[in-house]
Amino acid sequence: MTLPEPYRLAAFVLGALAFVGLNAAYLVWVERKGAARFQRRPGPTEVGPEGLLQPIADAIKLLSKQVIVPPGADALLFRLAPAVVMAPALMTFAVLPFGAHLTARPMSVGLLLAVAFGSINVMAILLGGWASRNKYAIISAARVVSQNVAYEIPLLLVVITLLMITGTLDLSEIVRQQAGGFWRWNVFKLWVNPLMPVTFVIFFICLLAETNRAPFDMAEAESELVAGAFTEYAGMGFGVFFMAEYANIVVGCALATALFLGGWQSPFGIGSGVGWFLLKLYLLIFTVVWIRWTFPRTQFYGLLNLSWKILIPISLGTLGLTSVLLKFIRP
Amino acid sequence: MSTSAALADAARAAARAEGRETFVLNLGPQHPATHGVLRLKLTMDGEYIARAEPVCGYIHRMHEKMGENRTWAQFLPNTSRIDYLSAMHYTHAYVAAVERAAQLEVPRRAEFVRVITSELNRISSHLVWFGAFLLDLGGFTPLLYAFDDREKILDLLERITGARLTYCYYRFGGLYNDVDAEFLRGARDFVRYLRPRLDMYRELVTENIIFRKRLEGIGVADAELCRRYGATGPVLRGAGVAYDVRRAEPYAVYPELDFKIPTHPRGDSLARYLVRMEEMEQSLRIIEQALDLIPEGPFRSKVPKVLKLPPGDTCFAVEAARGRFMVRIVSDGRDIPYRVKLRTPSFSNLSLFEEASRGMLLADALAFLGSLDLVIPDIDR
Amino acid sequence: MKTPLRELWTGFRSLLTGMRVTLTQFFKPPVTVPYPYATLPIPERYRGHIELVRDPETGMSLCVACKSCEKACPSGCIVVEGIKREGDKKKSPTVFTVDFTRCSLCGSCVEVCPTEALRFSRRYNLAGTDREAYFLDLLKRLQAQAASTPTPATKA
DSSP states (O other), X not given: XXXXXXXXXXXXXXXXXXXXXXXXXXXXXXXXXXXXXXXXXXXXXXXXXXXXXXXXXXXXXXXXXXXXXXXXXXXXXXXXXXXXXXXXXXXXXXXXOOSXXXXXXXOTTHHHHHHHHHTHHHHHHHHHHHHTTOHHHHHHHHHHHXXXXXXXXXXXXXXXXXXXXXXXXXXXXXXXXXXXXXXXXXXXXXXXXXXXXXXXXXXXXXXXXXXTOTTSOTTTOHHHHTTGGGTTOOHXXXXXXXXXXXXXXXHHHHHHHHHHSOTTOOTTSSSOSHHHHHHHHHHHHHHHHHHHTTOOOOOHHHHHHIIIIIIHHHHHHHHHHHHHHHHHTOO | OOHHHHHHHHHHHHHHHTTOOOEEEEEOSSOTTTSSSOEEEEEEETTEEEEEXXXXXXXXXXXXXXXXXXXXXXXXXXXXXXXXXXHHHHHHHXXXXXXXXXXXXXXXXXXXXXXXXXXXXXXXXXXXXXXXXXXXXXXXXXXXXXXXXXHHHHXXXXXXXXOSSOOOOEETTEESSOOOHHHHHHHHHHHHHHHHHHHHHIIIIITOHHHHXXXXXXXXXXXXXXXXXXXXTHHHHTTTOOOOHHHHSOOTTGGGSOOOOOXXXXXXXXXXXXXXXXXXXXXXXXXXXXXXXXXXXXXXXXXXXXXXXXXXXXXXEEEEXXXXXXXXXXXXXXXXXXXXXXXXXXXXXXXHHHHHTTTOBHHHHHHHHHHTOOOHHHHHO | OHHHHHHHHHHHHHHHHHHHHXXXXXXXXXXXXXXXXXXXXXXXXXXXXXXXXXXTTTSSBXXXXXXXXXXXXXXXXXXXXXXXXXXXXXXXXXXXXXXXXXXXXXXXXXXHOTTOOEEEOOOOOOOOSSGGGGEEEHHHHHHHHHHHSOOHHHHO
């Protein structure tokens, strides 16, 4: 059932773009509705039924606004930054295993690619912040870099732990290994490593930090840095950053689903399919929204302390434990 | 070049020579964290604050000068607009100062109603602070919960005063109008309603590890610092000093009521937070007692139509939501004040910010600023 | 080793508690009022801008043009002029205007009125595009009210 190569590519490019676009637009709606419900408000109600057309109205508004490059800003880098932030997020979609046969480009190094592209968005925010020629933006850019450097390490340690268990970088293969019921998912593989749920929590925290989501939204920190690196962006420049944030959340949650929660595998062993993947994905995304609207922001150094003093030691510990257990317990 | 600019240049050159270059970050007058038109000129060394200079006056409305060209009664609407979140207390201080100078009697019922409405106002003010403070720390949801509760207070007060913010409810010798049974019942219901909500806030916010880590040991203002700058209210009580005007210079019927003055010795932002949260509970206790004790009777005593105060100098202080608010009125015997001096707590509480914020990180300084609970019109008057 | 771990656990548990609290709120209905479609009841004592009270018998204003309100107003936004008409015992107003742009809604005027000829209106959604809309002529307003809701006297 495979299409010839060029058509296959075009189909997946279109599919990924549509998926990212719709997700970005409707996650904004979900976020706003969700936030409203957490705060006992109705949320957007005016544009379309239940405010469902609100994202479209927002997009039209953002598109129709002038792109302002502040005087004194580095015009090239300033315009480049939104492109740089969006591109890697889109590319990562190529390797996400939505279903058993639903991957744009199954790759033997899919996980590596996802992790590698995942860290480019830091550079984009740095570029945007630096090029804006705004003090708040520069502070924000500096924060983003140290934050992401700090969280890349525990994230990768967790990924390495997982690699030792799965023995492959192919995301589809990783999911396939988790077939046969929820007890076979990586997060519950307690016989390989009793600390697997902890590993998952670390991965999730790092994911929040990597995507600059609350409570780690140091980059935006609206009550401190106005809008951080995005302060000077108007119109679609801002819109792209905004979309990229949601695209990154989707990528991050999709990775968490594939790595820990068994991807498209059904929790009961039968009836696996893309539906399960999406369900798990959106449950995770809901959790991200839920966390954002529950907690206050962390301190900046508190965030670094959390990474260097807690997450890295623990993830190193689980890495060590897993290697020992793999060596001695499983033949 | 002016002298100060030359000095600043010299300071910058010296800093550069030491390898410590600073830049000036202009925070406000339009900034989400200043909650009004406060401007902070921050001299920053990276993300550390070398010096934070508050610049005020953006919302100066000359309330004191306005007091000098209108009759005693005509100044009443102004008192609600100095600190718009604690309007009742401010009106109380002014009204009581005039009553003290003119030696007017206040009926007991009026005194009780003043206490009940003042304490309701204190809770509503603390709820706004609670929400806004959490907003400064990046948590948006508690703000809306707090505003939901506050709305109930505003509904109650609107019922009897006709306004939601600028109540202008107290009059010389009593009240503008009497409270009804519906209000008293509503106040009792509110007390019952708020207690579990405060428990919820404790679970959601106070015990939250992120929240605690952000405030513990941040922005320490000890008793000595508070004394030097004249800081009062929760800022002073957060430094371990049990100073409360309601006890130190008792007024209205507070001596008859049983309540605790919450203090926390550490003087950090968390201490100030905890003091305010406990104050809300104490206010609930005060309201409950006052509702039990409130007598029937007149709500206003006879006051001459054209009020002329005997020449003299009178002060009256109340415990407003942000600290000691004092009115000093000087009369030269006419029907117009000679001088109205307002001693506002936010001004003193802001003053210590410059000294206490030296060397702090920007994010911490903003948490500290939030914990001071500043109302900008109260600073500028 | 034990204390840091316990600290870590209590910290983590506090986060879960917070999430439980918000989730319970998530399933409760909204507390807001969808304003333009629904409004809250306006309380009896609501202080809107002032208006003149009609004498239930004559349908005219109770105002005797004593100018007490004009004097009591802290903002000087009330202007009253009155004459004594032939055959009347009291004066009656010929001009009664309020500059609502300057009014601070303190209620001093209502309070000092010796004949209780003033009360607060219950208009609250005051929005306009020009300043003139807020120079209120209360006598005209009274006539308009009289025209829409006739009193027994005018009916007869």
